[in-house]
Amino acid sequence: MSEAKYKRVVLKLSGEALAGGEGSGISPVVVQSIAKQVREIVELGVEVAVVVGGGNLWRGKVGSEMGMDRATADYMGMLATVMNSLALQDSLETNGVETRVQTSIEMRQVAEPYIRRKAIRHLEKKRVVIFAAGTGNPYFSTDTTAALRAAEIEAEVILMAKNNVDGVYSADPKVDSTAKKYQTLSYLDVLKEGLAVMDSTASSLCMDNDIPLVVFSIMEEGNIKRAVLGEEIGTVVKGRN
Numbered sequence: 001m002s003e004a005k006y007k008r009v010v011l012k013l014s015g016e017a018l019a020g021g022e023g024s025g026i027s028p029v030v031v032q033s034i035a036k037q038v039r040e041i042v043e044l045g046v047e048v049a050v051v052v053g054g055g056n057l058w059r060g061k062v063g064s065e066m067g068m069d070r071a072t073a074d075y076m077g078m079l080a081t082v083m084n085s086l087a088l089q090d091s092l093e094t095n096g097v098e099t100r101v102q103t104s105i106e107m108r109q110v111a112e113p114y115i116r117r118k119a120i121r122h123l124e125k126k127r128v129v130i131f132a133a134g135t136g137n138p139y140f141s142t143d144t145t146a147a148l149r150a151a152e153i154e155a156e157v158i159l160m161a162k163n164n165v166d167g168v169y170s171a172d173p174k175v176d177s178t179a180k181k182y183q184t185l186s187y188l189d190v191l192k193e194g195l196a197v198m199d200s201t202a203s204s205l206c207m208d209n210d211i212p213l214v215v216f217s218i219m220e221e222g223n224i225k226r227a228v229l230g231e232e233i234g235t236v237v238k239g240r241n
Contacts, residue, residue: 007046009228011049016056032095036221061073073138074139075138077134082103085132101132104131144199150209157214159228160216168195168197186238213237214236
């Protein structure tokens with residue numbers, strides 16, 4: 001059995017990744033595929049935390065553009081992430097992976113409240129921990145949640161699984177055929193060039209806490225395991241230079 005490069009990781013999934021080709025909603029087939037891939041890395045002895053977006057169900061930014069109060073729209077987005085997290089938890093446990101959902105907004109009937117030390121204890125017991133409801137505050141994305149939680153639990157890397165691209169490009173490859181794919185980047189490059197990897201708050205948080213980021217496609221089965229093994233897939237973002 002191959003040896004994992006990382007002992008503790010944060011897996012960042014966009015909400016759209018759970019929708020698959022449907023664009024919205026939750027695809028049971030896709031969620032099952034992700035659960036099986038997570039089980040593969042748990043079986044390697046990797047401690048796994050997951051942060052899921054909610055864009056397949058609701059986008060706070062869209063609500064705000066429609067005239068809704070921004071804070072209210074963002075709280076609705078946080079609730080969408082809880083729904084996605086529960087769906088992923090169910091699939092993981094169906095696949096024999098013990099899982100806990102922790103929410104930044106308390107809803108004890110469905111999940112534990114987020115407690116850092118308890119989350120770390122779950123990870124040490126080889127349970128997958130899914131962090132839901134963002135940071136619990138409006139105006140912060142789930143990218144920032146992933147960066148914050150990675151720093152808090154001392155994760156060695158953030159694995160950013162994308163559903164529509166296989167790395168970081170100089171421009172949108174679907175629009176610009178001359179777009180260049182990067183193998184490695186620094187966070188300063190990302191911020192200077194305005195690359196659409198993660199928002200600037202999340203990028204700064206990762207840079208300041210020296211947390212590397214691996215951006216890759218979730219559409220090819222086995223990619224999560226490849227990323228954990230340290231194989232050259234996607235784009236690696238780290239450091240200042």
